[in-house]
Amino acid sequence: xxxxxxxxxxxxxxxxxxxxxxxxxxxxxxxxxxxxxxxxxxxxxxxxxxxxxxxxxxxxxxxxxxxxxxxxxxxxxxxxxxxxxxxxxxxxxxxxxxxxxxxxxxxxxxxxxxxxxxxxxxxxxxxxxxxxxxxxxxxxxxxxxxxxxxxxxxxxxxxxxxxxxxxxxxxxxxxxxxxxxxxxxxxxxxxxxxxxxxxxxxxxxxxxxxxxxxxxxxxxxxxxxxxxxxxxxxxxxxxxxxxxxxxxxxxxxxxxxxxxxxxxxxxxxxxxxxxxxxxxxxxxxxxxxxxxxxxxxxxxxxx
Amino acid sequence: xxxxxxxxxxxxxxxxxxxxxxxxxxxxxxxxxxxxxxxxxxxxxxxxxxxxxxxxxxxxxxxxxxxxxxxxxxxxxxxxxxxxxxxxxxxxxxxxxxxxxxxxxxxxxxxxxxxxxxxxxxxxxxxxxxxxxxxxxxxxxxxxxxxxxxxxxxxxxxxxxxxxxxxxxxxxxxxxxx
Numbered sequence: 001x002x003x004x005x006x007x008x009x010x011x012x013x014x015x016x017x018x019x020x021x022x023x024x025x026x027x028x029x030x031x032x033x034x035x036x037x038x039x040x041x042x043x044x045x046x047x048x049x050x051x052x053x054x055x056x057x058x059x060x061x062x063x064x065x066x067x068x069x070x071x072x073x074x075x076x077x078x079x080x081x082x083x084x085x086x087x088x089x090x091x092x093x094x095x096x097x098x099x100x101x102x103x104x105x106x107x108x109x110x111x112x113x114x115x116x117x118x119x120x121x122x123x124x125x126x127x128x129x130x131x132x133x134x135x136x137x138x139x140x141x142x143x144x145x146x147x148x149x150x151x152x153x154x155x156x157x158x159x160x161x162x163x164x165x166x167x168x169x170x171x172x173x174x175x176x177x178x179x180x181x182x183x184x185x186x187x188x189x190x191x192x193x194x195x196x197x198x199x200x201x202x203x204x205x206x207x208x209x210x211x212x213x214x215x216x217x218x219x220x221x222x223x224x225x226x227x228x229x230x231x232x233x234x235x236x237x238x239x240x241x242x243x244x245x246x247x248x249x250x251x252x253x254x255x256x257x258x259x260x261x262x263x264x265x266x267x268x269x270x271x272x273x274x275x276x277x278x279x280x281x282x283x284x285x286x287x288x289x290x291x292x293x294x295x296x297x298x299x300x301x302x303x
Numbered sequence: 304x305x306x307x308x309x310x311x312x313x314x315x316x317x318x319x320x321x322x323x324x325x326x327x328x329x330x331x332x333x334x335x336x337x338x339x340x341x342x343x344x345x346x347x348x349x350x351x352x353x354x355x356x357x358x359x360x361x362x363x364x365x366x367x368x369x370x371x372x373x374x375x376x377x378x379x380x381x382x383x384x385x386x387x388x389x390x391x392x393x394x395x396x397x398x399x400x401x402x403x404x405x406x407x408x409x410x411x412x413x414x415x416x417x418x419x420x421x422x423x424x425x426x427x428x429x430x431x432x433x434x435x436x437x438x439x440x441x442x443x444x445x446x447x448x449x450x451x452x453x454x455x456x457x458x459x460x461x462x463x464x465x466x467x468x469x470x471x472x473x474x475x476x477x478x479x480x481x
Contacts, residue, residue: 033387034387035385169383170383172383173379173380173381173382173383174380176379176380176383176384176385176386177376177379177380179379179385179386180375180376180379180386181376194343197349198341198343198349198382198383198384198385198388199383199384199385200385201385201387201388274346
């Protein structure tokens with residue numbers, strides 16, 4: 001897989017349900033070789049964007065391609081993508097073996113021996129009804145069925161929201177090991193911010209149906225810092241974009257966009273920002289300017 | 304960022320089943336002598352925690368030149384962290400000249416940080432413990448010990464690297480402390 005290709009590329013993408021836009025004028029390019037996290041509040045359009053990318057929904061405006069330009073939903077695209085929907089659904093009354101058989105017959109490509117070996121490794125019995133597995137085992141079953149299709153892109157919608165900490169850790173460890181073993185790229189949506197810093201190295205922040213910020217996590221963190229200083233001088237930062245300000249009577253904390261070598265104003269202290277802090281600040285300021293991601297086209301205004 | 308295949312054994316390679324031929328002649332390569340852990344509350348970026356743990360292990364003699372660092376896949380699978388983070392840490396160690404990647408095998412320690420042997424280290428540790436006991440006896444608390452050690456270390460460093468014109472211990476004001 002070419003590392004310079006984009007696994008998902010959207011241009012002016014929009015989806016309307018009735019009179020409501022779930023996603024609007026969305027332009028982004030997610031490069032291969034990353035774990036890209038899609039974050040944003042409920043109703044921001046995360047699931048809509050993922051559904052459009054995997055071909056489960058058709059756009060109302062604009063377009064989306066996957067895996068280096070394949071139209072979303074085309075047979076070639078479907079062959080290269082595996083999708084695990086929210087709550088990792090399994091058919092409760094089917095046995096694990098039946099689920100294997102079903103998935104195999106529904107897909108052109110399915111690595112039966114990989115799936116069996118992994119289930120064995122996980123201690124998931126083939127005869128057990130899927131509904132009688134623990135939450136963590138059901139998630140691992142859904143993930144195993146997805147990975148057995150040998151995808152180049154794995155798309156996960158809120159994969160760990162329902163899992164306990166141990167099951168969450170084991171699930172993500174499986175996903176990340178697949179990245180090393182098979183070179184699979186990962187795009188996932190999540191609102192468990194605290195764990196993102198360890199897992200994701202690319203971030204897309206969606207807010208009110210639009211992309212607010214996108215880029216490599218290292219670049220985003222290096223491009224922001226927290227300044228702490230006297231509240232009376234907090235107004236002097238007009239030339240540096242302030243993303244979020246919290247100020248008390250005497251002291252103010254400003255999250256600003258700044259390069260690492262930008263001088264710190266006298267009387268102020270600079271601190272690096274954590275991913276969680278950064279995401280929270282942008283979520284609290286939905287109007288804050290978006291950062292352009294790499295290879296992103298200028299958004300087309302169609303009005 | 305891309306995944307460097309150099310730290311990944313090809314499918315069915317030496318990392319797979321050890322049941323291959325030649326068991327008697329080639330001793331099984333031992334796993335890395337160290338294992339990483341993460342402190343989520345430290346605020347230190349994940350890749351930097353890995354770098355610091357390798358440097359720490361080198362200083363204390365847990366790692367020696369020629370030793371293998373944990374395989375990227377093993378670190379990823381045990382800590383559930385992004386493989387690019389591990390690769391970033393290993394690239395950082397390579398840039399410092401401490402580690403080197405061997406294609407198809409993994410990343411190995413290139414140079415030590417400490418030229419001191421383990422028994423020597425143990426001896427130094429023992430005399431340091433003696434110093435700590437004396438400081439405790441004198442009524443110094445832990446923060447005081449750290450402050451005194453740090454300040455003494457700074458003096459030591461200055462004296463060694465600075466111009467040697469001041470001549471001996473005179474004039475740096477440490478005499479009056481005791």
